[in-house]
Amino acid sequence: MGGYGDVKLLREDGLRLDGRKIDEMRPIEIEAGYLPAADGSAWVKHGLNVAVAAVYGPMEAHPRKIQRQDRCVIDVRYNMAPFSTSDRIRPGYNRRSREISKVTAEALESVVICERYPRSKIRVEIEILSAEAGTRCVGITAAAVALADAGIPMRDLLVGVASGKVEDTVVLDLDKAEDNYGQADLPVGILPNTGEIAFLQMDGDLSPDEFNLAMEYNFKAAAEIHDIMVDALKRRYEGGEN
Amino acid sequence: MSQGQTGAELRLVTPGMAIGPLSGKRVGSGALAQNEQIIATRLGWVRELNDTVSVDPINSTYMPRSGDLIIAIVAEVRNNLWFMNVNGPFQGLLPMSLAPWKVEFGAARQHMGIGDVVMARIQEVDECHNVVLTMKGVGLRRLNEGSVMTIPVNHVERIRGNNNETLLRLRDVCDCRIMVGDNGRVWIDGSAEGTSWARSAIKLASQSGHKLSFAADLAALEKNAPKRGDA
Numbered sequence: 508m509g510g511y512g513d514v515k516l517l518r519e520d521g522l523r524l525d526g527r528k529i530d531e532m533r534p535i536e537i538e539a540g541y542l543p544a545a546d547g548s549a550w551v552k553h554g555l556n557v558a559v560a561a562v563y564g565p566m567e568a569h570p571r572k573i574q575r576q577d578r579c580v581i582d583v584r585y586n587m588a589p590f591s592t593s594d595r596i597r598p599g600y601n602r603r604s605r606e607i608s609k610v611t612a613e614a615l616e617s618v619v620i621c622e623r624y625p626r627s628k629i630r631v632e633i634e635i636l637s638a639e640a641g642t643r644c645v646g647i648t649a650a651a652v653a654l655a656d657a658g659i660p661m662r663d664l665l666v667g668v669a670s671g672k673v674e675d676t677v678v679l680d681l682d683k684a685e686d687n688y689g690q691a692d693l694p695v696g697i698l699p700n701t702g703e704i705a706f707l708q709m710d711g712d713l714s715p716d717e718f719n720l721a722m723e724y725n726f727k728a729a730a731e732i733h734d735i736m737v738d739a740l741k742r743r744y745e746g747g748e749n
Numbered sequence: 750m751s752q753g754q755t756g757a758e759l760r761l762v763t764p765g766m767a768i769g770p771l772s773g774k775r776v777g778s779g780a781l782a783q784n785e786q787i788i789a790t791r792l793g794w795v796r797e798l799n800d801t802v803s804v805d806p807i808n809s810t811y812m813p814r815s816g817d818l819i820i821a822i823v824a825e826v827r828n829n830l831w832f833m834n835v836n837g838p839f840q841g842l843l844p845m846s847l848a849p850w851k852v853e854f855g856a857a858r859q860h861m862g863i864g865d866v867v868m869a870r871i872q873e874v875d876e877c878h879n880v881v882l883t884m885k886g887v888g889l890r891r892l893n894e895g896s897v898m899t900i901p902v903n904h905v906e907r908i909r910g911n912n913n914e915t916l917l918r919l920r921d922v923c924d925c926r927i928m929v930g931d932n933g934r935v936w937i938d939g940s941a942e943g944t945s946w947a948r949s950a951i952k953l954a955s956q957s958g959h960k961l962s963f964a965a966d967l968a969a970l971e972k973n974a975p976k977r978g979d980a
Contacts, residue, residue: 547808564810564838565810567840625876626878658791658792660791661765661791662781664765700767744792
C-alpha cells in the first residue's frame with residue numbers, strides 16, 4: 508500500500524478527515540491588486556495556505572549575462588515566511604525554495620508572451636505567509652493573477668492545483684495530513700482555456716488509471732479556480748474603466 | 750463567443766478569454782488569433798475599430814515608439830552622451846550630436862547633469878529596445894522650472910481629451926504651463942496654488958477622465974481653482 512501504514516486519512520463514511528469529499532477542494536479566496544507598490548499583485552487563501560505574489564517590471568535584465576536578445580526572462584523568488592509553519596523555518600533561500608522558484612519560472616515562461624519584451628526581466632515574488640500543503644500550487648495561482656494585474660500579456664491564466672493518493676484512493680487537493688502521510692502527490696499547472704499543462708510533478712506512485720483520475724480531478728478543480736481568478740480580477744476593476 | 754464579446758459596450762477580458770470568432774476581423778494589440786477565435790492576452794477592455802479587435806490594457810508599461818514626445822530624466826552622463834530615464838524598462842540614449850547645444854567631447858556634464866528633466870522625442874527604437882532620443886526640434890528643451898508627476902501610461906489620452914480639449918481647459922483654469930509626455934509624465938509649471946490645483950485635476954482626469962461624470966466633477970473642482978493673478 509505504501510504511505511505510513513496505520514495512519515487513517517479517510518473516515519468510515521468515505522469522507523476525508525476534514526469532512527471533504529474525495530473530489531472536493533478546500534475553499535479558495537483571491538484578491539487582485541493586494542499590494543499598492545507593486546506593478547501587479549495578488550493575495551490567495553487556499554484552505555489554510557496564504558500566499559502573496561507581487562510582480563515588478565518588465566525592467567532591464569541585470570546582470571547583462573541573463574539577458575535574452577529575443578525574449579524576456581522571468582525571475583521568480585518563492586519564499587516561505589519563517590512563521591508560515593508550526594516549526595519555524597530558517598529565513599532565506601534553501602534547496603526546496605530554489606527548486607520551486609525554478610519550476611514556477613519555467614511554468615510561467617510558457618504562458619507569458621516573453622517575445623514582447625526582449626532583454627527584459629519580469630520579477631515575480633511569491634511569499635507564503637501560511638502553509639498547509641500545496642504551497643507551490645497556491646504560489647503559481649497567485650503569480651498568474653499578479654501577472655494579469657500587472658498587464659503582462661499571457662496566453663492564458665495559469666492555475667496551480669494538486670491531487671494525490673491516500674489509502675489507495677485518489678483525492679483532490681491534499682491537506683497537510685494527506686500530504687505528509689499519503690501515498691502520492693501530483694501538482695500540476697493547467698491552462699484551463701486550452702487544456703494544456705505547463706508543469707507537472709509527481710511524488711509517489713500512481714497507476715495509469717489513478718493518474719488519469721487524478722488529472723481528471725485536477726482539470727475540474729482548475730476550471731473552478733480559474734473562475735475565481737477571473738472574478739477576482741473583474742472585482743478589482745468593477746465600477747468602470749480604470 | 751464564450752465570455753468576452755465584441756460590441757458597442759466595453760467589456761473587461763482577462764488573458765486567455767475568448768473575445769469572439771475571428772470571421773475576417775483583424776487582430777490588434779492585446780489579442781491573438783487561435784483556432785478561429787480571438788483570444789485576449791491582457792487584462793483590459795475590448796475595443797473594436799474598423800474591423801480590428803484589440804484589448805486596451807488596464808495596466809501597461811511604457812514601451813517607447815519612434816516619434817513619441819516624452820519627458821525624460823537624465824540618469825547617467827558620459828563624455829559624449831546622456832542616458833535618460835524614459836519611464837520604461839530601458840534607458841534611452843541621447844548622443845551629444847542630437848542635443849540642442851554645441852557640445853564638446855567631455856563637456857556633456859556642463860549642459861545637463863543627473864536628475865535634469867528634458868522634453869525630448871524618440872528618434873529611433875530597434876528590435877532590441879535600444880532607444881535613441883533627440884532634442885533637436887521645436888519645443889524640445891531642458892525643463893528648468895516646474896514639477897513632474899507620473900500617471901499610468903494608459904491614462905495619457907484621458908488627460909489630453911479629444912483634440913487636447915481637457916488639457917487646454919486645465920491649462921486655462923489654473924494658468925499653468927502643462928505638458929503631457931507620451932511616457933506618462935506630466936510637467937507642470939506655474940504658481941504654487943495653480944500647480945497644486947493642476948495636480949488634483951490631473952489625478953481626477955487620470956482616474957475618471959473616461960466617465961460621463963467627469964465634466965461635472967471637473968466643474969466642481971474648478972470652483973476651488975485659484976483665481977488668475979492670485980500668485
